[in-house]
Amino acid sequence: MPKYTGGVDGDEDDAPDSSGGKNRRKPGSLGQFKGTDALRQENKVVRDVSVKLGLTDDEAKKLHQTVSGQGLDYHGILKAAIGLFPAKAKAKGIKDQ
Amino acid sequence: MSTNLVRAVEELVGLPMWAVVAGSGTGSVINLLFGEAIRRSEPINNPTLPASVRDCDASHSLFIECVWRLDGEAEIITGAWDDNQSDGPMLSGLTSLVGDRVKSVWLGHPGFDLDVLFESGKTLRIFCDQINIEDGNSNYSLFLPFVVHTVGCRGQLRESERGTI
Numbered sequence: 377m378p379k380y381t382g383g384v385d386g387d388e389d390d391a392p393d394s395s396g397g398k399n400r401r402k403p404g405s406l407g408q409f410k411g412t413d414a415l416r417q418e419n420k421v422v423r424d425v426s427v428k429l430g431l432t433d434d435e436a437k438k439l440h441q442t443v444s445g446q447g448l449d450y451h452g453i454l455k456a457a458i459g460l461f462p463a464k465a466k467a468k469g470i471k472d473q
Numbered sequence: 474m475s476t477n478l479v480r481a482v483e484e485l486v487g488l489p490m491w492a493v494v495a496g497s498g499t500g501s502v503i504n505l506l507f508g509e510a511i512r513r514s515e516p517i518n519n520p521t522l523p524a525s526v527r528d529c530d531a532s533h534s535l536f537i538e539c540v541w542r543l544d545g546e547a548e549i550i551t552g553a554w555d556d557n558q559s560d561g562p563m564l565s566g567l568t569s570l571v572g573d574r575v576k577s578v579w580l581g582h583p584g585f586d587l588d589v590l591f592e593s594g595k596t597l598r599i600f601c602d603q604i605n606i607e608d609g610n611s612n613y614s615l616f617l618p619f620v621v622h623t624v625g626c627r628g629q630l631r632e633s634e635r636g637t638i
Contacts, residue, residue: 409556410497418500418557419538423610433614433623434636437536438517440504445496445521445559453498 421450425457429464478580478630481615481622482587485575488533490591492526493567501553502538503567505597506531507575511638521559530638532618535589539612540602543567546594570595585624587613601628 422443426436442460443453458465458472465471485507494504510529517527542552543566551566558564570591579588587599601612604627614623621633 409561410558412554415500415554415557418498419502420500422499422502423538432636433536433611433621433633434616437504437534437614437616440499440502440536441494441517441522441526441530442519444494444499444502444504444519446519447497447558 422453425450425453428454428470429457429461429468431457431461431464435461435464475582475585475630477632478585478615478622478624481617481620482578482580484617485533485535485578485589485615487574489572489574490570491531492523492571493564494522494526495557495564495567496521497558500557501540502536503541503563505535505537505567505570507534508532513638531616534616535599536614536616537599537612538603538610538614540600542598542600543570544596544598550595570597584628585612585630587624603627 422440426439429435431439439453439457439460443456446452448456454470455472458470488507490505490507491510492506494506495502506526509532510525511532512529519527540553543550550569551562555561555563555566570593573591573593573595575589576592577590579590581587584601584604586601589597589599591597599613601624603610603612603625606626609626611626612624612628614621616635619635621635623631623633625631
């Protein structure tokens with residue numbers, strides 16, 4: 377799987393690094409907590425999706441409310457954003473993959 | 474425009490906080506809901522949210538994208554870099570604010586850091602650390618019923634119309 381490069385151009389290398397930082401707790405595992413790097417990575421993924429679609433502050437909040445707590449990766453958050461703002465996605469030529 | 478922001482943050486005083494949106498997948502970014510619950514035109518499709526948030530948005534809310542910390546009177550309760558999983562300290566700490574009312578606010582200059590003091594004695598401290606113009610990240614947005622006040626990158630203020638809830 378290609379490493380996440382932080383790009384916002386819709387290429388495959390927009391895919392996030394699945395490690396999400398050190399010490400990330402996998403579903404069903406115990407004892408490991410998410411560190412600062414993992415949280416920064418999550419911040420970046422959501423911001424990148426917002427920038428990619430050109431979301432307003434109002435829209436970014438709505439996206440946050442829709443995805444928060446679900447532990448989605450980049451593609452999951454992008455898919456949610458496209459579902460919420462299909463006109464913006466269409467205008468930017470972004471399709472759900 | 475900073476006068477407008479001062480007036481806007483003062484609108485929080487006296488309002489109860491009734492929900493928080495934060496958790497896995499959205500890093501340190503949090504959304505605190507105050508004031509009245511207004512029914513959404515369409516529910517939010519997020520099974521991790523309480524029904525009150527899925528069905529309603531808040532008349533007033535803080536959407537915080539910069540660093541923050543929640544202090545008790547004698548100890549730190551949680552902060553932006555605590556574990557954000559459902560059983561982690563971030564959510565348990567923030568949830569302790571539910572039902573608490575805003576007692577006062579303090580707005581700093583020139584960066585517009587914001588302290589929100591609650592009746593319980595807890596203080597939410599918002600540190601506007603987003604100053605890199607290249608990144609262009611916002612610090613926080615205050616949503617009022619019809620307008621959104623945003624402290625953008627490097628203390629740049631903007632106001633925008635709030636969309637349909």
